[in-house]
Amino acid sequence: MENWACEYEMVAGLETHAELSTATKIFCGCSTAFGGAPNTHCCPVCMGMPGSLPKLNQKVVEFAVLAGLATHCRINLYSRMDRKNYCYPDLPKAYQITQFEHPICENGWIRLQNGRKIRIRRIHIEEDAGKLLHEGESIRIDYNRCGVPLIEIVTEPDIRSPEEAREYVEELQKILRYLGVSDGRMQEGSLRCDVNLSVRRQGETDFGERTEIKNMNSLSNMVKAMEYETRRQISLLEKDTPILRETLRYNVEKGKTESMRGKEGADDYRYFPEPDLPPVILTEKDIASIRQALPELPEEKYQRYTEKYHIPPSDTRLLIKYRSVAEYFEKAAHGLQNVKTAANWILGPIFARIPTEAEKERFAPAVSPIQLRELLQLLESGKIPLQPAKQILEKMLDTGESCGRFITKEQLSPLSEDVLREACQDAIRQLPQAAEDYKNGKTKALKALLGMVMRSTKGRAPAKDAEKYLMQYLE
Numbered sequence: 001m002e003n004w005a006c007e008y009e010m011v012a013g014l015e016t017h018a019e020l021s022t023a024t025k026i027f028c029g030c031s032t033a034f035g036g037a038p039n040t041h042c043c044p045v046c047m048g049m050p051g052s053l054p055k056l057n058q059k060v061v062e063f064a065v066l067a068g069l070a071t072h073c074r075i076n077l078y079s080r081m082d083r084k085n086y087c088y089p090d091l092p093k094a095y096q097i098t099q100f101e102h103p104i105c106e107n108g109w110i111r112l113q114n115g116r117k118i119r120i121r122r123i124h125i126e127e128d129a130g131k132l133l134h135e136g137e138s139i140r141i142d143y144n145r146c147g148v149p150l151i152e153i154v155t156e157p158d159i160r161s162p163e164e165a166r167e168y169v170e171e172l173q174k175i176l177r178y179l180g181v182s183d184g185r186m187q188e189g190s191l192r193c194d195v196n197l198s199v200r201r202q203g204e205t206d207f208g209e210r211t212e213i214k215n216m217n218s219l220s221n222m223v224k225a226m227e228y229e230t231r232r233q234i235s236l237l238e239k240d241t242p243i244l245r246e247t248l249r250y251n252v253e254k255g256k257t258e259s260m261r262g263k264e265g266a267d268d269y270r271y272f273p274e275p276d277l278p279p280v281i282l283t284e285k286d287i288a289s290i291r292q293a294l295p296e297l298p299e300e301k302y303q304r305y306t307e308k309y310h311i312p313p314s315d316t317r318l319l320i321k322y323r324s325v326a327e328y329f330e331k332a333a334h335g336l337q338n339v340k341t342a343a344n345w346i347l348g349p350i351f352a353r354i355p356t357e358a359e360k361e362r363f364a365p366a367v368s369p370i371q372l373r374e375l376l377q378l379l380e381s382g383k384i385p386l387q388p389a390k391q392i393l394e395k396m397l398d399t400g401e402s403c404g405r406f407i408t409k410e411q412l413s414p415l416s417e418d419v420l421r422e423a424c425q426d427a428i429r430q431l432p433q434a435a436e437d438y439k440n441g442k443t444k445a446l447k448a449l450l451g452m453v454m455r456s457t458k459g460r461a462p463a464k465d466a467e468k469y470l471m472q473y474l475e
């Protein structure tokens with residue numbers, strides 16, 4: 001908890017732009033691929049040449065509706081594109097086509113771990129602008145990004161700490177990735193957040209004047225910028241200096257927010273209905289058929305894993321962070337009695353070999369989920385004890401081969417009773433102190449003896465039998 005939190009409250013609302021993963025742009029057939037040579041994915045439409053006519057990509061509508069459904073929004077049967085006029089070199093048409101008055105989705109929410117709902121005011125469709133490349137004295141322009149489809153997700157001012165903001169963005173990112181509508185990569189700019197932030201005294205019901213920090217490109221910078229800006233605004237309030245409504249940027253090197261420009265009123269943009277595009281009309285039937293395409297969402301998975309499989313919340317979060325990991329887990333665990341073991345093995349030995357987030361997102365371990373399940377079934381049926389099974393998993397991960405190849409006769413055949421009894425007697429001889437403790441009523445001491453039996457039999461001893469014999473000999 002920050003030290004200002006007892007006297008002041010931070011209030012924030014987020015505007016998040018997500019680039020949609022469509023193959024082509026929003027109003028023309030140009031490619032949306034990232035990283036092409038500058039100005040190679042362009043045509044008269046996305047360059048805004050006079051006389052060219054836009055045509056709305058239906059995939060964009062579908063993706064926006066999916067995002068709206070997944071965040072509990074109302075989907076509007078009528079929405080419309082508007083022109084937002086402004087002059088800047090990254091926008092050759094001198095206007096952006098966006099949805100101002102009639103957005104496609106409204107009134108949704110995303111729930112945080114603490115149970116609070118961050119309300120979503122609206123989700124609207126718009127086009128991206130080009131990119132300015134600053135090279136020494138000169139500026140060059142790459143128009144490839146012009147006309148890449150975006151959705152903008154706007155929250156109500158419901159966020160109360162930088163950590164809540166981080167969690168909200170992470171949840172949103174997860175939902176968009178599950179839906180396949182955006183890859184949500186902040187570092188590559190496919191997810192960008194503007195933070196509106198104000199402060200007020202605890203107990204105050206009115207909101208204070210706010211500033212807007214533009215274009216956060218990583219979660220850690222967003223948190224730092226919000227912490228800095230909160231402290232800055234509080235120190236102004238303490239000095240009775242009014243807070244100016246302005247647009248800020250976060251300077252990463254200095255760790256400070258700095259002014260970009262005073263806030264223009266919305267009417268400066270001279271919005272009007274886009275004359276070259278018809279309104280976006282949807283029927284209930286269209287929405288129902290898009291709803292059909294919704295996958296099981298992270299929130300639902302969370303409920304199912306914790307309630308039905310009894311996987312602890314922290315493990316569940318790791319399993320559902322990426323859809324590919326969750327799907328792998330579900331395949332591997334299918335039909336098993338002890339689903340938790342599958343979870344533990346994925347989060348333990350398998351994750352150990354896949355350290356980076358990017359690799360986890362792609363999640364393609366050398367062992368397929370079916371191969372893992374085969375091994376887990378042998379473990380569950382008692383055909384292989386735990387320790388050898390773990391060793392076999394490592395070999396499978398080394399080679400990508402199924403477990404059959406690595407299971408030795410020795411591992412499969414159960415220990416004979418004689419060998420097991422001998423191992424138990426041996427353990428008692430080697431750990432006289434533990435044996436003594438057990439006889440004196442310290443039942444926990446049995447664990448040490450059992451451990452010794454497991455070691456000497458290389459994990460092949462059935463634990464129940466070993467315990468039974470140990471107790472017999474100790475009596």
Ligand code: ADP
Binds near residue numbers: 012157
């Ligand atoms: P604008 O019209 O300037 O874009 P909006 O009213 O649409 O302003 O709000 C933009 C964002 O700012 C929303 O996410 C909203 O939740 C947030 N916001 C509005 N008022 C405040 C405030 N006083 N403090 C913090 N955030 C705010």
Ligand code: MG
Binds near residue numbers: 015
């Ligand atoms: Mg705004």
Ligand code: ZN
Binds near residue numbers: 029
């Ligand atoms: Zn084009």
